[in-house]
Amino acid sequence: MVHDLVARYGARTILNGVNLRVEPGEIRVILGGSGCGKSTLLKHCIGLIPPAEGRVELLGQPLHALEGAARTALLTRIGMLFQNGALLGSLTIGENVALPLEAHTDLSPAVILEIVRLKLAMVEMSHAEHLLPSEISGGMRKRAALARAMALDPDLLFCDEPSAGLDPLTSRELDETLLRLRDRFGMAVVVVTHELASIETIADRVIFLSAGRPLADDTYQRVRQHDHPEISSFFARVAAGEMRGGPSALEVLTKGGH
Amino acid sequence: MSAPSPVFTAALDGGRLCLGGRLERATARALSHALERHAPSPGGALIVDLKGVDYMDSAAIGALLDAQRRAAARGSVWRVEGVSDTARRALSLFRLGPEQAAPPPPTPLMEAVGEGAYAARTALGDFLQLAADTTFALADPRKLRLGAFIEQCVYMGSQALPIVGLIAALLGLTLAFQSAYQLRQFGADIYVANLTGIAMVREMGPLMTAILVAGRSGSSIAAEIATMQVSEEIDALKVMGLDPIQFLALPRLAAIILVVPLLTLMADLLGVFGGYLVGVLYLDLTSGVYISKTIEALAPGDLLSSMFKSLIFGWGIGLIGLHFGFQARGGAGEVGRTTTASVVASIFYLVIAGCFFSVLFYVVL
Ligand SMILES: Nc1ncnc2c1ncn2[C@@H]1O[C@H](COP(=O)(O)OP(=O)(O)OP(=O)(O)O)[C@@H](O)[C@H]1O
Numbered sequence: 001m002v003h004d005l006v007a008r009y010g011a012r013t014i015l016n017g018v019n020l021r022v023e024p025g026e027i028r029v030i031l032g033g034s035g036c037g038k039s040t041l042l043k044h045c046i047g048l049i050p051p052a053e054g055r056v057e058l059l060g061q062p063l064h065a066l067e068g069a070a071r072t073a074l075l076t077r078i079g080m081l082f083q084n085g086a087l088l089g090s091l092t093i094g095e096n097v098a099l100p101l102e103a104h105t106d107l108s109p110a111v112i113l114e115i116v117r118l119k120l121a122m123v124e125m126s127h128a129e130h131l132l133p134s135e136i137s138g139g140m141r142k143r144a145a146l147a148r149a150m151a152l153d154p155d156l157l158f159c160d161e162p163s164a165g166l167d168p169l170t171s172r173e174l175d176e177t178l179l180r181l182r183d184r185f186g187m188a189v190v191v192v193t194h195e196l197a198s199i200e201t202i203a204d205r206v207i208f209l210s211a212g213r214p215l216a217d218d219t220y221q222r223v224r225q226h227d228h229p230e231i232s233s234f235f236a237r238v239a240a241g242e243m244r245g246g247p248s249a250l251e252v253l254t255k256g257g258h
Numbered sequence: 259m260s261a262p263s264p265v266f267t268a269a270l271d272g273g274r275l276c277l278g279g280r281l282e283r284a285t286a287r288a289l290s291h292a293l294e295r296h297a298p299s300p301g302g303a304l305i306v307d308l309k310g311v312d313y314m315d316s317a318a319i320g321a322l323l324d325a326q327r328r329a330a331a332r333g334s335v336w337r338v339e340g341v342s343d344t345a346r347r348a349l350s351l352f353r354l355g356p357e358q359a360a361p362p363p364p365t366p367l368m369e370a371v372g373e374g375a376y377a378a379r380t381a382l383g384d385f386l387q388l389a390a391d392t393t394f395a396l397a398d399p400r401k402l403r404l405g406a407f408i409e410q411c412v413y414m415g416s417q418a419l420p421i422v423g424l425i426a427a428l429l430g431l432t433l434a435f436q437s438a439y440q441l442r443q444f445g446a447d448i449y450v451a452n453l454t455g456i457a458m459v460r461e462m463g464p465l466m467t468a469i470l471v472a473g474r475s476g477s478s479i480a481a482e483i484a485t486m487q488v489s490e491e492i493d494a495l496k497v498m499g500l501d502p503i504q505f506l507a508l509p510r511l512a513a514i515i516l517v518v519p520l521l522t523l524m525a526d527l528l529g530v531f532g533g534y535l536v537g538v539l540y541l542d543l544t545s546g547v548y549i550s551k552t553i554e555a556l557a558p559g560d561l562l563s564s565m566f567k568s569l570i571f572g573w574g575i576g577l578i579g580l581h582f583g584f585q586a587r588g589g590a591g592e593v594g595r596t597t598t599a600s601v602v603a604s605i606f607y608l609v610i611a612g613c614f615f616s617v618l619f620y621v622v623l
């Protein structure tokens with residue numbers, strides 16, 4: 001799907017030759033340290049940023065080359081859960097979820113309302129239908145945003161850190177929701193996450209990014225056993241500071257120089 | 259009573275500086291001074307002894323590292339020997355990060371000018387693109403989201419009525435008084451009606467309304483869109499296959515184009531009414547005379563051109579607000595800056611456009 005992607009912000013190269021293939025009906029997890037470009041990769045996948053080099057193909061179609069109705073049609077087949085939810089602040093949760101349905105279907109308002117309630121129930125947010133995004137917590141916002149991303153039953157769902165900011169129980173329920181969606185609808189899901197427990201539950205295949213390139217791209221089990229120090233320390237949760245820090249102040253001061 | 263204030267001691271003993279007591283935030287400055295006073299001469303050496311230290315925090319470590327760095331720059335030896343247990347614990351807790359390259363020096367003037375010009379050209383290009391997109395979309399009224407349009411009309415129009423009306427009336431009143439003083443000297447009181455009418459309808463009404471709308475609605479357009487931009491809401495719209503121009507820009511732009519001329523019409527009338535009050539109550543003109551003089555002074559074209567002018571004003575204010583909003587990047591602080599910048603730009607635009615209209619009408623009429 002993603003071929004030889006190079007991503008730059010100005011002169012800074014963030015991703016340098018990333019290849020990523022997602023099969024239908026699999027949950028693909030993107031791993032990597034903070035700031036390594038995971039969100040950037042997702043933004044390229046959903047067409048928000050055009051690639052500096054390389055190309056992106058979604059469901060067999062070149063998203064970035066499409067325009068007008070063809071592009072919209074393709075976009076209705078994908079869903080995206082943003083890192084901070086990105087719900088529209090001026091609309092209630094229910095209206096947010098209804099938005100894609102109103103824009104891209106000719107269903108009657110009554111039917112749309114039923115669908116909205118189904119999606120909200122799926123993420124256990126029914127009680128928040130009439131609240132504004134500013135009136136609910138960060139974790140609730142994320143769940144509501146998942147309901148919105150699911151509004152059109154996409155074939156492909158992208159999630160940027162879905163479980164960050166959720167309590168362990170809700171996070172677990174969210175994982176199960178994703179698994180159910182995969183199993184019942186054959187939906188493919190691309191997830192960026194740091195939660196080890198969550199990775200263990202949901203990941204079919206994992207890609208590990210570092211310094212703009214994939215360090216490993218394999219089944220979860222095999223990436224887990226990978227012997228690259230950065231990957232093993234990630235799974236062993238070795239604090240990065242202990243590993244990477246420079247000399248201690250004691251060493252510097254007693255050795256007489258930096 | 260509490261213990262005496264924290265102290266540290268520094269004593270020079272041969273080439274050895276013995277530090278003792280509490281080396282902490284409160285004493286770090288004094289520590290720096292002591293270290294500077296006893297700094298080794300170029301090529302010389304200083305041994306720092308920390309055996310007597312009872313307490314040490316990161317501020318003191320910073321002072322020590324700084325002194326060592328300075329000494330190294332002068333080519334002298336500067337070293338710690340002998341460390342108390344407390345000091346050892348503190349010193350081994352903190353690690354030095356890798357040396358970072360210094361941030362790039364500020365861009366030289368000529369390059370900065372070039373970059374600025376380039377950025378301005380890009381921004382102008384984006385602005386024209388936005389103007390073209392919105393104008394094109396406005397031509398197809400089916401694309402307008404009616405609910406959002408009405409909501410914006412209510413906010414920009416109805417809710418602005420009291421303030422615009424009040425200011426217009428007071429302005430008319432002031433104009434009438436000012437001209438009355440002058441005209442009275444010639445016994446030409448009666449022309450207060452002409453003067454107030456023409457000034458209000460041709461200049462003050464449209465300009466004052468537009469400035470109020472720029473401060474009220476132009477700024478809120480910029481702030482709303484900028485907030486949505488930095489919180490990724492606009493990205494979310496795009497991914498849902500919704501066009502932000504159609505979804506966000508059109509209702510606002512259509513509303514402002516409709517509402518500003520209507521507000522201006524009301525401001526014109528209330529401004530004239532303000533003058534009328536002065537004329538009737540203060541100058542003892544009869545109400546019939548005042549009204550007929552006003553009507554005589556104003557050509558029907560004046561009212562029309564007043565509204566046309568305000569339509570162009572409103573269109574510009576709306577576009578500028580949208581443009582600045584969509585350009586916002588970065589965090590929450592950006593929203594405030596964007597909003598202010600858009601209001602300044604709007605008012606600048608109003609003055610320029612006002613000038614242009616004055617010249618145009620002068621030449622044409
Ligand atoms: N709009 C931007 N302009 C310039 N640089 C950016 C921009 N957005 C992100 N970056 C840079 O790109 C790099 C990757 O950012 P990105 O948000 O993709 O990281 P991430 O892997 O998602 O991190 P996290 O796990 O913290 O969410 C970062 O170093 C960041 O500084």
Ligand SMILES: [Mg+2]
Pocket residue numbers: 038039040083160
């Ligand atoms: Mg991210």
